[in-house]
Amino acid sequence: MMTATLIAPAPAVYARESWAEIVKSARMPQFIIPTIALPPAFYALFALAMGQGSAEAATRTLATFGVFAVMGPALFGFGANIAAERESGQLELKRLSPMPAGAQIAAKVAATAVFSMVAFALLYALGIVAGVRLAASQWVMLVGVHTLAILPFALIGLGIGYRLGQKGAIAVVNIVFLAMAVLGGLWMPIAVLPEAMQAIAWALPSYHLGEMALMAVGQREAANLWLHAGPLALITLAAALFAWSGERRQAR
Amino acid sequence: MTSSASLIIAMLEGAGKAYGAHRVLDGIDFTLESGAVTALLGPNGAGKSTFAGLLTGRLRANSGRVSLFGRDPSDRLARARMGVMLQAGGLPETLTVAEAVDLHAGYFARRQPTPAVLEQAGLTALAGRRCDRLSGGETRKVQFALAICGSPDLLVLDEPTTGFDPDARRAMWDVVRAKADSGAAVLLATHHMDEAEALADRIVVIADGRIIADGPPAAIKAEVAATAIRLRTRLAGELFHALPGVVRADTVGADLSLLTIAPRLTLEAAFALDPALAHFEVAGASLEDALANLVNTNRTTALKEAA
Numbered sequence: 001m002m003t004a005t006l007i008a009p010a011p012a013v014y015a016r017e018s019w020a021e022i023v024k025s026a027r028m029p030q031f032i033i034p035t036i037a038l039p040p041a042f043y044a045l046f047a048l049a050m051g052q053g054s055a056e057a058a059t060r061t062l063a064t065f066g067v068f069a070v071m072g073p074a075l076f077g078f079g080a081n082i083a084a085e086r087e088s089g090q091l092e093l094k095r096l097s098p099m100p101a102g103a104q105i106a107a108k109v110a111a112t113a114v115f116s117m118v119a120f121a122l123l124y125a126l127g128i129v130a131g132v133r134l135a136a137s138q139w140v141m142l143v144g145v146h147t148l149a150i151l152p153f154a155l156i157g158l159g160i161g162y163r164l165g166q167k168g169a170i171a172v173v174n175i176v177f178l179a180m181a182v183l184g185g186l187w188m189p190i191a192v193l194p195e196a197m198q199a200i201a202w203a204l205p206s207y208h209l210g211e212m213a214l215m216a217v218g219q220r221e222a223a224n225l226w227l228h229a230g231p232l233a234l235i236t237l238a239a240a241l242f243a244w245s246g247e248r249r250q251a252r
Numbered sequence: 253m254t255s256s257a258s259l260i261i262a263m264l265e266g267a268g269k270a271y272g273a274h275r276v277l278d279g280i281d282f283t284l285e286s287g288a289v290t291a292l293l294g295p296n297g298a299g300k301s302t303f304a305g306l307l308t309g310r311l312r313a314n315s316g317r318v319s320l321f322g323r324d325p326s327d328r329l330a331r332a333r334m335g336v337m338l339q340a341g342g343l344p345e346t347l348t349v350a351e352a353v354d355l356h357a358g359y360f361a362r363r364q365p366t367p368a369v370l371e372q373a374g375l376t377a378l379a380g381r382r383c384d385r386l387s388g389g390e391t392r393k394v395q396f397a398l399a400i401c402g403s404p405d406l407l408v409l410d411e412p413t414t415g416f417d418p419d420a421r422r423a424m425w426d427v428v429r430a431k432a433d434s435g436a437a438v439l440l441a442t443h444h445m446d447e448a449e450a451l452a453d454r455i456v457v458i459a460d461g462r463i464i465a466d467g468p469p470a471a472i473k474a475e476v477a478a479t480a481i482r483l484r485t486r487l488a489g490e491l492f493h494a495l496p497g498v499v500r501a502d503t504v505g506a507d508l509s510l511l512t513i514a515p516r517l518t519l520e521a522a523f524a525l526d527p528a529l530a531h532f533e534v535a536g537a538s539l540e541d542a543l544a545n546l547v548n549t550n551r552t553t554a555l556k557e558a559a
Contacts, residue, residue, distance in 0.1 A: 005361055005362070006329055006332035006333065006360075006361050006362065007328060007329070007332050007361055008358055008359055008360060008361045008363070012358065013358060013359060016355060016358045017355070020344070020347065020351070020355045023346070023347065023351070024344055024345075024346050024347060025346075027346035027347075027382075028345075028346055085342070085344075087342075088340075088341070088342025088343075089338055089340045089341035089342055090341065090342050090343065090344065092310065092338060092341070093336065093338060093341055093356075093395075093398065094359075095310070096308055096309070096310055096331060096334070096336045096338075097331060097336075097356065097359045097360070097402075098328045098329075098331045098332035098359050098360060098402075099359040100328075
């Protein structure tokens with residue numbers, strides 16, 4: 001029998017799988033709304049209510065909170081979600097089908113991207129209200145850095161979800177979520193932390209992405225880009241291996 | 253088996269599966285052919301699901317060889333010709349029945365149209381229902397729909413009718429029978445004897461990780477050629493177990509059920525033992541009796557060999 005007559009074309013499978021993933025989450029509003037709404041709510045609190053109208057502070061916070069906004073959908077949405085799907089046997093059935101293994105991962109990343117972008121839109125709107133004024137090129141770079149953040153966090157979420165049960169995944173994801181935010185300097189600059197804790201930041205994608213976002217809005221020296229882009233690339237590669245090996249270990 | 257044109261769909265050669273020192277399956281030799289329903293029977297924990305797992309590539313054999321459509325079972329070209337219904341298995345909670353079937357069918361180039369799949373699985377009326385609002389039996393029907401949606405040449409069903417009412421069971425049996433009649437190989441793991449009796453062209457009995465019987469249902473029954481006697485007595489069951497010809501004695505509600513290879517001798521001795529015997533009936537052993545006896549005999553033999 002010819003290959004072509006047995007296996008459905010991959011692009012169509014990837015597209016359908018991604019669409020299904022987005023629909024699945026969108027129909028769980030009680031689950032997805034908190035992960036999307038938390039960062040804009042925090043931002044409103046920090047930048048609008050407590051920022052006393054400083055456009056500079058509002059801009060700095062917007063840069064780092066955009067990175068923060070990806071973590072909810074990526075870690076809770078898809079890390080904890082895939083653990084539940086694995087426990088219920090849904091992943092096992094997909095693995096026994098001719099679905100390409102990559103379609104699963106691509107669909108989770110696509111859904112993370114869609115829900116992150118909703119959070120970005122809310123954040124940017126609040127930022128403008130708070131007095132953030134950026135050049136068009138700065139907006140483009142900021143959106144670029146925030147979008148880039150989707151990849152490492154979605155991969156980390158997947159890697160956790162492939163390894164742990166739903167309850168274990170939620171517990172671990174909570175710790176990772178807080179550590180990434182606090183130790184990565186997304187809520188406040190890491191300079192306020194003890195020096196030993198500052199060193200940890202170098203291993204966290206949140207720190208490098210936050211610094212890159214600050215460069216995009218002109219609050220950091222852009223000459224230092226590779227100091228952060230390099231480690232971020234390595235961390236993302238490690239996260240990809242973490243997710244991929246997690247997927248592989250499903251075969252027993 | 254049903255025709256000279258049957259093809260080899262799957263083959264296990266000396267296949268075994270162990271978790272650490274615990275051997276679940278050992279030295280399994282098995283060939284599955286197209287156009288027939290093969291029932292996999294055995295007590296709980298005998299290795300039925302593991303057997304199906306090796307054949308479908310869900311589990312990897314530690315020893316021996318497994319091939320599916322002449323390939324490694326994990327090969328996507330093999331998987332494209334297989335439909336599987338696992339024993340447990342959730343569904344995408346927030347998708348509708350039709351969406352879930354459509355998504356899964358999309359993995360297969362030879363997919364059937366979704367309405368046709370829903371029709372066969374008895375789900376037409378539930379097409380728009382969300383999967384988290386289905387009963388246990390309805391969930392099984394959707395899982396069955398996922399198994400057949402890709403027009404598979406091999407259909408693997410693990411306890412498919414759990415939670416079904418009698419009408420729904422018969423309806424699913426009809427569809428499974430039709431799939432086999434049109435050339436598919438069906439592997440059915442079940443512990444419902446009536447299911448095996450109604451559907452199977454061949455029965456494979458697994459106990460303690462080995463195949464202990466393999467043949468058409470009639471041959472499995474004949475292998476024990478036993479008679480079942482059901483009676484009501486006030487005496488202890490053990491007294492009857494010791495009667496001539498009796499190979500098994502079980503209490504079933506208020507009755508005592510004896511399995512005997514010498515019914516006449518057993519009956520005479522039973523009346524001698526308890527002249528007040530009431531309510532007795534004699535019947536050819538059911539497949540269930542045959543199976544229980546086979547498994548038991550296998551255990552006893554194994555124990556003797558070990559001693």
